[in-house]
Amino acid sequence: MIKYIGSKRLLVDQIVDLCQTVAPNGGSVIDLFSGTSRVGHALKTAGFGVHANDHNAYAHNIAMCYIQAxxxxxxxxxxxxxxxxxxxxxxxxxxxxxxxxxxxxxxxxxxxxxxxxxxxxxxxxxxxxxxxxxxxxxxxxxxxxxxxxxxxxxxxxxxxxxxxxxxxxxxxxxxxILPHPFDQNCTANQLEATDAASILSAEIAYLDPPYxxxxxxxxxxxxxxxxxxxxxxxxxxxxxxxxxxxxxSPYNSKVKIADAFDKLIDSIDTDTLIVSFSDEGYLGRDQIEHALAKRGPVVVLDREHPRYVGCKIGIHNQQGKKVGKVGKLRNTEYFFIAGAGAQRVAQAQKELAAA
Ligand SMILES: C[S@@+](CC[C@H](N)C(=O)[O-])C[C@H]1O[C@@H](n2cnc3c(N)ncnc32)[C@H](O)[C@@H]1O
Structure with a gap:
């Protein structure tokens, strides 16, 4: 798959685990910001029906290949x-x-x-x-x-x-490319996330917006x-x-992101929401928890994550001359699980800690 900023390459297994914890009998997941479709691809491999969405044509094309085909x-x-x-x-x-x-x-x-x-x-x-x-x-x-x-x-x-x-x-x-899981439909959509959320339904919505x-x-x-x-x-x-x-995208704007996220949460028709977000994003942990609280209990998991390779190279000007310093090499990626599945995830975390 292509090189992609914010790709969940290293977190895919954890996302599949979370979905399996929330829906142990399977079901379907809406991936509202699908990018490379690697999350949807892993979920489809695990037997989930997947409805991918991304507003860019290239990402929609990739979802047509890995999800809808x-x-x-x-x-x-x-x-x-x-x-x-x-x-x-x-x-x-x-x-x-x-x-x-x-x-x-x-x-x-x-x-x-x-x-x-x-x-x-x-x-x-x-x-x-x-x-x-x-x-x-x-x-x-x-x-x-x-x-x-x-x-x-x-x-x-x-x-x-x-x-x-x-x-x-x-x-x-x-x-x-993968076969469709037995008895599950898989689709690719090219809409603004809020519009996709208002026409798609499933057991789980996975949200990985730009931050x-x-x-x-x-x-x-x-x-x-x-x-x-x-x-x-x-x-x-x-x-x-x-x-x-x-x-x-409103998610690239410090001024518009909070309102866009809030409206998106209101449009989603699933019992459980799983949100990925970085500690370096425009929305703080408290803001996200607050926006999700209207959907029921919220559980937050965090994980340290290597940052994008550009930060190791430092900042260069257009002549290729180094003009900046190497940035922080790690950041924290949060998972927010809200709604019906949050309790199951909390219970699974407790059992893991006790084991
Ligand atoms: C963080 S990336 C998702 C990465 C993806 N989970 C992966 O592992 O490849 C965010 C994606 O959201 C898409 N996007 C940005 N704003 C959007 C919007 N308003 N509606 C739908 N998609 C949007 C971008 O095109 C981008 O592919």
Whole structure:
């Protein structure tokens, strides 16, 4: 899966454990801010029905691949198309939008890979694919491009000198897609979180909203363009899509986040809510507990977590010169469990402590 700020890669097992504690007989979970879909993927593996949601097109595409697609229905065709794409990338490829914008005007990919991405993406557009199959193929392309990019993991900037991986030949792999669990439905939605919450229902809602000013669209604008394939007007050194200026999330605003979170809690139709949040976020622990208290008892778990790699590298200016200090290397990730499942989690924690 792609490099992603705030990804719950290291916390996925704990989230699955929590859901199994809350719903020992299984059921379904709404993942309202699905990002890479790794949480939904792990829950689907564990037999939960999953309803993923994210307002960005690239994240919705990834959720179509890992959550909505039912592996037996698409795997054979996906494998054949991915083989064809790898063959296309081995032939002589021409400059296109990606090469010009992200390899020449900026330097996110080596031009040899830029041309291959252009050729593969142009070919995908000529195929008449079902939405799920198209999503699997596009996710494969995004993940392959991510493995040969020249960034520290965000697309706000690129490295001054090519990252060693940027010289590797891009190679697509078949994503690890899953069958739908028995008797459970799995869907991918692309809505504002509050709108998704008001139309989806399940046993559990999992919320992992952004917690500071960094916009996901701005940080992953190239994936958005690869999915939309709309050749947007771009601006600035990172050649960001022009719509990054207008498409904003209230969770990236210190002023708007509390109200947005409160409204979201009111819109959710599940007995239990599980919220991930960082101690470095715009909302404090007390504020979150207070907002959740209207849904019943609240239990809070915390865990120390390594921070994003950028903080180890320090802060660099656009010439690549170090101008800042290495930041804190660890932060605390909270889990807030509210509603019917909170008591079960509290009991399980007690038993764990006593064992
Ligand atoms: C912290 S990330 C989620 C990471 C995810 N749990 C994972 O492990 O990959 C937050 C996600 O929320 C999405 N997002 C931000 N604001 C949103 C909103 N108002 N409605 C829906 N999704 C939103 C972003 O696109 C981003 O993917």
């Amino acid at each position: 039912d592996a037996p229905k698409v795997i054979k065709q996906a494998t054949a198309i991915i083989d064809d794409l790898n063959n296309i990338a081995r032939s002589k490829c021409e400059d296109g939008f990606i090469t010009k914008t992200y390899c020449i005007d900026s330097r996110f990919f080596h031009p040899d890979n830029g041309r291959r991405i252009d050729a593969m993406r142009t070919h995908i557009e000529t195929l008449s694919l079902s939405p799920e199959l198209r999503a699997v193929v596009l996710t494969s392309l995004i993940e392959a491009a991510d493995r040969v990019d020249s960034t520290t993991g965000v697309q706000m900037a690129y490295l001054k000198a090519w990252a060693p991986r940027a010289h590797k030949h891009i190679e697509l792999r078949v994503p690890n 500071n000013q960094h916009s996901y669209l701005g940080n992953y604008h190239i994936w958005e363009t690869l999915v939309r394939w709309d050749h947007p007007e771009v601006y600035g050194i990172a050649c960001k899509r022009i719509d990054c200026r207008e498409r904003k």
